[in-house]
Amino acid sequence: MHRRFSNPFRIMAVLLALIVGLVLSFGGTALAITNGQPDEDNHPYVCIVVIFDEEGQFVTCGSGVLVSPTVVLTAGHVTTEGPYAFVSFAPEGIEYGSLEGYTFGTTYTHPEYQAEYEPGMPGCLTHDVGVVQLIEPVIMTEYGTLPDEGIVDTLEMKTDLDLVGYGYNDIDRPSGDLIFYGARYYAPSELIASKDKQSDEFIKITANPGQGKGAPYFGDSGGPVLLGGTNVILGLVSYGAGVGYAARVDTEDVLSWIDGWLA
Numbered sequence: 001m002h003r004r005f006s007n008p009f010r011i012m013a014v015l016l017a018l019i020v021g022l023v024l025s026f027g028g029t030a031l032a033i034t035n036g037q038p039d040e041d042n043h044p045y046v047c048i049v050v051i052f053d054e055e056g057q058f059v060t061c062g063s064g065v066l067v068s069p070t071v072v073l074t075a076g077h078v079t080t081e082g083p084y085a086f087v088s089f090a091p092e093g094i095e096y097g098s099l100e101g102y103t104f105g106t107t108y109t110h111p112e113y114q115a116e117y118e119p120g121m122p123g124c125l126t127h128d129v130g131v132v133q134l135i136e137p138v139i140m141t142e143y144g145t146l147p148d149e150g151i152v153d154t155l156e157m158k159t160d161l162d163l164v165g166y167g168y169n170d171i172d173r174p175s176g177d178l179i180f181y182g183a184r185y186y187a188p189s190e191l192i193a194s195k196d197k198q199s200d201e202f203i204k205i206t207a208n209p210g211q212g213k214g215a216p217y218f219g220d221s222g223g224p225v226l227l228g229g230t231n232v233i234l235g236l237v238s239y240g241a242g243v244g245y246a247a248r249v250d251t252e253d254v255l256s257w258i259d260g261w262l263a
Contacts, residue, residue: 036187039164040091045144045231046184047089048166049074049132049222051082051107063165063223065144065233069137071261072105073144074222075236075247077115079107079130087132091184105132110257126201128238128247129254130222131261144224144233146258147250151227152203152234157193160228161205162186163244165220165237188228192243201251203235205244 039046045066051059059082064074072087079085086102112127164186192204203225225235225246235246248254 036163036185038091039184039186042186043162043164043184043224043226043231044089044091045140045142046164046166046224047072047087048184049078050086050088050102051078052084052086053082056084061166062221063237064132065164065222065224065236066138066140067144067146067233067258068262069139069143070134071258072132072134073224073233073236073249073258074130074132075238076109076113076128076130077125077238078222079109079132080113080115083107085132087134089138103134103136103138105134107132108261110254112253125239127254128201129236129249129257131258133261142231144226145231146255147227147232147234149250149252149255151232151250152191152248155191155193155227157191158206159191159193161189161191161234162226162228162230163189163205163220163223163237164226165223189225189244198245201248202238202245203248205240205246 047064047066048061049064049072050061053059060078062074062078064072064078064087066072066089072085083106085105085107087105088101088103090101107130109130110127113129114126115128116124164184166184190206192206194204198204205225220237221239223237224233225237226232227234233249235248235250238245238247249258
């Protein structure tokens with residue numbers, strides 16, 4: 001069921017040769033956590049995910065969360081963009097053109113992932129979950145933890161959440177260009193309890209900086225939405241405009257698919 005490459009180290013060598021000296025431009029991907037602050041070493045298991053295509057060309061980037069030494073969770077709309085990924089857990093960001101701190105992996109997307117992007121948002125995006133399988137283990141004292149099935153349905157309105165991700169941190173005012181620093185950022189947020197048509201698959205997140213809360217932005221796609229003060233992953237940042245949405249991880253079909261990788 002899982003893709004296997006006869007010589008992943010050869011593939012990695014080709015990609016490394018292609019990206020040495022490359023300065024990546026992140027002008028059009030899914031800003032860092034808004035109203036956030038540098039995370040430093042508070043969530044060491046959260047990483048940046050940089051996606052490449054078959055030719056080793058940069059495609060897009062997102063965020064992810066390590067749940068075992070070789071498995072990173074991220075958004076399906078990130079992994080579907082290319083078969084290869086480099087991930088880095090450096091909190092201060094990464095220096096493009098340098099390979100230090102990267103770990104190579106291959107991408108996989110939930111088999112039921114679908115994104116139609118048509119008018120009428122409910123139902124046009126589903127199973128927005130993917131994994132990066134690393135070819136070398138990353139050993140940590142703590143990893144992101146999968147939730148109990150259905151836990152989101154038991155949480156009260158305004159339950160504390162923690163948002164963590166890498167992304168765009170500023171805008172060049174004269175040009176309007178997005179500036180990508182690539183540092184890990186954190187911000188508190190709250191759950192918006194909802195029973196709308198998307199609540200079976202998505203968590204709704206407040207995005208009100210006036211109340212001291214943060215919100216996910218471009219580059220944070222796939223970053224974890226954690227139960228406040230814990231390493232329990234409730235969802236993965238998916239999309240949002242005025243309010244954030246995260247793909248739920250606590251559903252039976254998503255948990256069983258992830259468990260297949262952990263096995």
